[in-house]
Amino acid sequence: MTKLGQLEDTDIDLSIDDGEAGERRASELANRIRMVAAQDPLLAQDLVEELIVALDRAMDGTIRDHLDGPARGMAERVLGDSDPVQ
Template sequence: MTDIGHLDDLDDADIDLAIDEGEAGERRATELATRLRMVAAQDPDLAQDLVESLIVALDKAMGGTIRDHLDGPALGVADRVLQVPEQGR
């Protein structure tokens, strides 16, 4: 048998085979969330600033429709960040 390396040292995180674009996007989103949690553990204020900047950028990229994709606390944060007065929400 041929030795092709240390395959025993690999775990699922080492293998990044996306089945489709949706799965690839989900993996990127999960990685972003993980990194934001790491930042939040070290510097909560910086993490909040990053999240607020992300909301603004996503809203701009989505033509001002980010709120249509949010609910609960996330919608409240988006409304505050984007300075939209609550209107029966």
């Protein structure tokens, strides 16, 4: 009989669905933005603003509908009071 050692998360090959993969990519993006913010807060702010504009464009002007709290306030400020993208 072979004695098995401790298993690490990386030892188990689990398939993940698209939703989980998307969440992991979003988490990685958030971590990278935090790293940039630690080095250069103004650059991080610019990146976040550009990301909001790009997401709003990609979502046909509905990004505000998916945000609340401070994130929604930032989107309102970045996007202004303009009508959604047509």
